[in-house]
Amino acid sequence: MTAPEVAVEAQPQPPVRRAFWRQAFQALLLPVLAIVTALLLSSVFIIISDPEVVALWREITVAPGVALAASWEKLRLAYRAMLEGGLGNPALIWQGFQTWVTTGDATQLVKSLEAIDRTLVYSTPYIFAGLAVALGFRCGLFNIGAEGQLFVGALAATYIGYSIKGLPLVIHLPLALAAGAAAGAVWAAVAGVLKAYTGAHEVVTTIMLNYIAFRLSDFLLTGPMKRSGFNPVSPPVEESAWLPKLAPDPLRFHSGFFLALLAAYFVYWFLWKTTWGFEIRTVGANPDAARYAGISIARNYIIAMALSGALAGLAGTSEILGVNRFMAQAFSSGYGFDSIALALLGKSHPTGVVLASLLWGFLRAGATRMQSAAGIPIDIVQIVQGMVIVFVAAPALVRFIWRVRAVQEEGETIFTRGWGA
């Protein structure tokens, strides 16, 4: 019995194990190229967002240099604002550090660290929400509803946070976190149950649940959960339910970041080191084989959806307990939707998701600065995001653009399925 037995099906055999660095290079190459491509294309939008620059382009035939120079200047300003907004100015940081060491005056250092602080604070909910979507993908579920789950999680955490008074931190904080996770889990589990027992596709049901969650939040914040006064916002969360801050004011860095890293480790451990994770991944990779192997597809859909929802709920919870400390109607700026790009960029692996989230935290912090310093609407982030999703999901497209040769992928990652149950 010698190969090739079934000639047409036979495929080239990949090398047994690649060297670590080559493997890392291969793994990072496409995502990095995807981001670079997306950023390059976004530059076009940055240029057309400025009517003055566009006006110069109209006269391109007369004075080509002027339009080009203006565009270049616009981009330079924009990306410099982004870098400074996301990472800060290294010179200032070094200066601040020296001042602190020599004089003990930390104000300058703290100020110079604000950009990094913002990046890390923004990444925290991203990590949670990205993990939520990634976990769903591993089970073949596309949880577009992270945003809604994040809202109900935040609502529950807020309620526990302000309504119970006089508890010590060690009880109140975990309780609030648990409430947030549980609310998100229940909200997502609805879609899981529907998928498992009726075959209703989770993409549509989770989106519908998003809208329902937003209306629910409107109702609660204008009614039962409204604080006295004019604005539709909740009462402030008790201090005993705050996620402890880890940096002096005005920095906002809080312990939620480490909680998110812990969650990432948990997801890794759960998916690859436990039998439950094996089941979830098997259902995701081949539901028919899972059934054959005695794994309940329905149960795993529900479990995976609930866990995914719990993580999304924690994304909202960490924002409430770590940053806002009260709930307002428009409190989330689309973390739930951004998380789809994060999960894809991170190839649904916790490590990848953490890295992608840090990048996104940086992009967002940078974009905020771009808006204030260069007048570029923050929605540029969403444009980048849409393109990153496309490029990551279409490696062939990136290879086509950058003329990178295809390498044999070791087992494809399956993300979603069609309408069928």
Place this chain on the structure above:
Amino acid sequence: MKAGTLDWSTFRHQYLTRDRVLGVVYLTFAVLIWWLFFPNIEPGASAKFGLNIVTAVKPPPLPDLVVPARPAVLFLGFIAAFLGGWQLARGFREPQAVLGVILIIFLVAFLLWATAGKSFNLVGMLASTLLRAAPITFGALSGVWCERTAVINIGIEGMMLSAAFTGVVVASATQNLYWGLVAAVLTGGLLGLVLAVLAVTFRVDQIIAGTAINIFAVGLTSFLSQSWLAVRQDLNAAGNFKPIPIPVLAQIPILGPIFFNVNIIIYIMMLLVVLSHIVLFHTRWGLRMRAVGEHPRAADTLGINVYLTRYISVTIGGMIAGLGGAYFTLGSVGRFDEVMTAGKGFIGLAAMIFGKWTPIGGFIASVIFGFADALQVKMAILRIPIPSEFLLMAPYIVTIVVLSGVVGRALPPAADGQPYVKE
């Protein structure tokens, strides 16, 4: 062992269970009608339903329909109970259709309760149902066109949003609504083409490709509306298409104002429903589309170009979504607001599934969603004791319920969502 000796009763077993469950469901509705509505209506109150709407063209006016609310609700409850009893005792041949009847009975009872002692314009609400069904219908038709060739289009929402934007900008800039309409259609078609490139040529997971289009559309329209429309308000003031009464037909009482005195986009919509049906089931092109959606390899072996077929129908699907987008701006409010599509594209997909991937089925389903939407608005006007936020949830909840297949499941085209790899 002979074939004739089979015990066929075993096969009836599971159908019987379902029949009983449905019977109980019908009875539950009867009880709900008596319990929720009957006691909460003032004795002697009557519900007044208006049958005229104020428009430029006036059909001969009809007197208002006045119904004594309490006896009517009681009676409706009896009908529901009777149907439930019949279902349990004898069973219906089409229990799902009966379920539809029961739901309508329940809705009528609800309306009677809400209108008791007040007056409510019924025709106005039906007219508004058709209008609210419009974007959903376009969404459903777009979905039908794409999915009949097995490309799932989750990006309908984004296509609509982008088309709504370009439609209003072009119409404002050219001062011509028709140019706006053309721009919207082209925008939708362009995004459809993008989806086709991603899904057909690059074989990107179709749901992810659609999601990318959605996110991109939200980002781009918000970005441009903040950077441009905020500064140039004049680019966001297109006005809207006015209703065009069709001579004679518009004079028919009730039907006239609903169907024959609407704006051009609604006429296009009704035309498209019929046209899509004919194309899909009675032309060469439709036969090929369906073959590509069901069994692309079979189509390929008969010399049909699977990729080209998918490209064309997905692009057409995008153009239809573009028309839906135009409805939001040019067909109704005349200006663009960020994220104004509010999930209608997704509801359209649900309508497509509910309508079993057919244009006419999709339209009927859209009307049901449109009704839920219109009802929600009218109920807020009648000031019934339900918070408005919960009424606003209605269309979304209906979508989930419908998707869950309470009303029976249909099979999608066999190859739906699978990229075709030519060997």
Place this chain on the structure above:
Amino acid sequence: MAPVLELRNITKRFPGVVANDGVHLTLEEGEIHALLGENGAGKTTLMNILYGLYHADEGEILVRGQQVDIRSPSDAIALGIGMVHQHFMLVPVMTVTENIILGAEPTRIGPFLDRRNAAKRIRELSRTYGLDVDPDAYVKDLPVGIQQRVEILKLLYRQANILILDEPTAVLTPQEVDEFFEVIRTLVARGNSVIFISHKLKEVMTIADRITVLRRGKVVGTTTPAETTEAELAAMMVGRTVSLTVEKKPAEPGDVVLTVENLHVLDERGEPAVRGVSFDVRAGEILGIAGVQGNGQTELVEAITGLRAPVGGRIRIKEVDVTWSSPRHIFELGTAHIPEDRQRDGLVLSYPVRDNLVLNTYYHPPFAVGFRVQGEVIDRHAVRLVQEFDIRTPSIYTPVSHLSGGNQQKVIVAREFSRPIDLLVASQPTRGLDVGSIEYIHHRLIEKRDQGCAVLLVSSELDEILALSDRIAVMYEGQIMAILPAEEATREQLGLLMAGVRPETVQEEGGRT
């Protein structure tokens, strides 16, 4: 006169293999030319090149003496080439007419379909060729035999005269095969030429005018039935002498392990697929279930293994009632299942070999302690099985999608046989495998039987059933027509049973042959 078709020096390479290597083939007018070769020999690839689905890397094609360039099926159709594919290319939810006219639709007033005219022409064609079929029936409601007629009508409708038939008899009973051969002879008599692809020696000997044998992409030789024997063809096909029978000792049946009583199962569409089936399987014997595919065997196996809930009847494994048990409960009772569709049900293609080897035992000690998966134990287990079952894989971390069909099947066999089992349900265990792998699997099945395992073998290959079984049950339209001791069963008798002819009549017929 130039031959109708001539292939010269056709070479086609796929990454890693040469599927066709300098193949020559000529087809004379009015000839039935058989292309013989085992699975994976490159027959289908060659025909796909001819039909425009692949493009050859080298070589040329001549049709009626003219050199042609066939780049797509449309080109092939235009040249009068038609192909009936091994897996039917029919759209189940469409009617016979719609399927036949697809791609060559008659229309009236612009683009509108002219269904009536089409149906008329189809009726005429079916009358001319004796291919009886209702043009308005939906394909999904037709039995496979009739579906095959639709496929042939598709070719005739397009006025094809070079007909390629790829493994056309796989779905037919022996009697249907005879009828089908009559149809082929009619076709040839009316001026068509036929390429008949098969790996079945007997059929090729019966129908062919000439036989070309392919092995590993190369032509081994061309001969005629008169000049050769089955044994010689087999040797040409495989490249060594093959014993056409499987060596085995007489069975020593023990206790009853599996009992099926009056079982009723519905199929996907809710139609009865298994209708009152009863049998039992004893330890140490192989019960073969013969029958043309699609007669309820799939649903029967799914019911026994817990993948499909029956609507009536009883299933007992070792005295435990498992009628509505979960798949897990059933295999924890010591049942192994080699599924019909190994890539869909039996394997997770994206998983490495090691994970596939514990696909249904991952939660059991020693592979898991509590809920924690024991990676090292699984690795060691995988290394051991790869060696023991001779699975050709670069490493235990290689995704099974990279393995050949035979090795994929070995992964399943290794997994199922590496735990203590009392009942083995093997469904089409050798479908699509090469002769070497088939011999290996057969050997392993007999070995299991001799170890005292009860084996239920479902196969649509009559030869396989006859070679391995101790008793043979024939399934037809969801029922068991008869259960016969293997030594008493003849091909003809089984063939009639597979076609639904009752046992009483069979005995008469059996007496005659």
